[in-house]
Amino acid sequence: MVQGCENVRPAVRRAPHVSYRLTDPETMLQQVGTLAVFGFGSHVQGSDDPRWLGVDLEALQSRAPLELWQVEGPVIHGRTGDVQWSSGEGWLFAAVTLDEAAHGGPRDTAASAYAQLCGFVASRRERHVQRIWNYLADINQGEGDTERYKQFCEGRAQGMGSFFEDGFPAATAIGHHASAARLQVYLLACDEPGGRVENPRQVSAWRYPRQYGRIPPSFARAMTLPAGDALAISGTAAVVGHASAHEDDLPAQLDETLVNLEALLASAGMPTGFDAQSPLKAYVRHAADASAAHDFLQRHLPGVPLLLLHGDICRSELLVEIDGWRYA
Ligand code: 3EB
Numbered sequence: 179m180v181q182g183c184e185n186v187r188p189a190v191r192r193a194p195h196v197s198y199r200l201t202d203p204e205t206m207l208q209q210v211g212t213l214a215v216f217g218f219g220s221h222v223q224g225s226d227d228p229r230w231l232g233v234d235l236e237a238l239q240s241r242a243p244l245e246l247w248q249v250e251g252p253v254i255h256g257r258t259g260d261v262q263w264s265s266g267e268g269w270l271f272a273a274v275t276l277d278e279a280a281h282g283g284p285r286d287t288a289a290s291a292y293a294q295l296c297g298f299v300a301s302r303r304e305r306h307v308q309r310i311w312n313y314l315a316d317i318n319q320g321e322g323d324t325e326r327y328k329q330f331c332e333g334r335a336q337g338m339g340s341f342f343e344d345g346f347p348a349a350t351a352i353g354h355h356a357s358a359a360r361l362q363v364y365l366l367a368c369d370e371p372g373g374r375v376e377n378p379r380q381v382s383a384w385r386y387p388r389q390y391g392r393i394p395p396s397f398a399r400a401m402t403l404p405a406g407d408a409l410a411i412s413g414t415a416a417v418v419g420h421a422s423a424h425e426d427d428l429p430a431q432l433d434e435t436l437v438n439l440e441a442l443l444a445s446a447g448m449p450t451g452f453d454a455q456s457p458l459k460a461y462v463r464h465a466a467d468a469s470a471a472h473d474f475l476q477r478h479l480p481g482v483p484l485l486l487l488h489g490d491i492c493r494s495e496l497l498v499e500i501d502g503w504r505y506a
Pocket of ligand 1: 312349350351383395396397412413414415417492493
């Protein structure tokens with residue numbers, strides 16, 4: 179077959195390297211190729227660099243590492259309105275941290291954060307959002323449709339507008355316990371599209387029935403990055419079909435969550451299991467469950483880099499949620 183020039187594919191972007199490391203922000207920010215550095219909790223020493231983000235979730239480990247995103251080339255960075263960002267090698271990190279006190283509650287704050295982020299990404303070559311994280315205060319406060327998570331979902335959908343009409347990125351939404359009611363939203367985007375992945379054991383979140391809110395959550399279960407060399411895994415919990423399983427039973431929820439993670443790997447065509455290159459985060463509702471969760475995960479996922487964070491899952495009956503990366 180004759181290959182015309184229309185068959186020439188653009189360079190496929192290798193996945194950023196995501197890792198956890200016991201180091202300080204400045205050391206990492208000085209390195210060529212550092213796209214973003216994350217610290218967890220109120221005691222972490224920060225930086226004014228737009229690539230630094232201090233996350234409002236406390237680590238449940240005595241020596242908590244930083245999370246690093248690294249690409250294989252030079253990185254530029256800046257601030258545009260409330261957006262802090264960096265880019266290099268076809269990848270884009272962008273983040274917004276908004277205080278609800280200045281934006282009027284979880285719905286309007288989410289709408290503003292998403293409008294700003296989507297507007298910024300639309301102005302960039304790296305317009306294909308692969309993965310989003312959302313951290314908001316008191317996520318389970320309020321009843322029924324007024325629960326803060328459900329208000330957040332409504333504001334998120336409003337702020338996104340039609341930006342994700344071809345499909346949602348992978349995502350995490352977790353509640354924090356910081357003193358200020360801040361909403362933090364950050365994302366990873368690329369100049370090439372990824373591939374959305376769903377979990378055959380779970381109803382797709384955007385098709386959740388009415389009982390979970392007026393506006394269903396806007397996320398895909400996972401995203402295969404453009405080169406197919408990594409899977410970005412959304413917040414994954416003990417949800418089967420659309421229902422929560424094993425109410426208030428930590429080991430059973432952890433078991434079910436690991437079954438869901440394996441189902442996602444299979445659905446994405448990834449090898450089974452997780453390894454030393456595949457960092458995971460476990461968000462644990464009750465700090466008292468941290469050591470049980472840590473022991474369980476070390477036993478079932480030996481050698482896997484783990485970061486345990488104190489966070490509330492968006493359904494009050496869920497005690498734990500896991501997200502992270504699987505490299506091919
Ligand atoms: C679930 O499976 C658990 O609203 O962005 C997981 C990942 C969950 C992302 C989001 C919510 C979100 O429905 C909750």
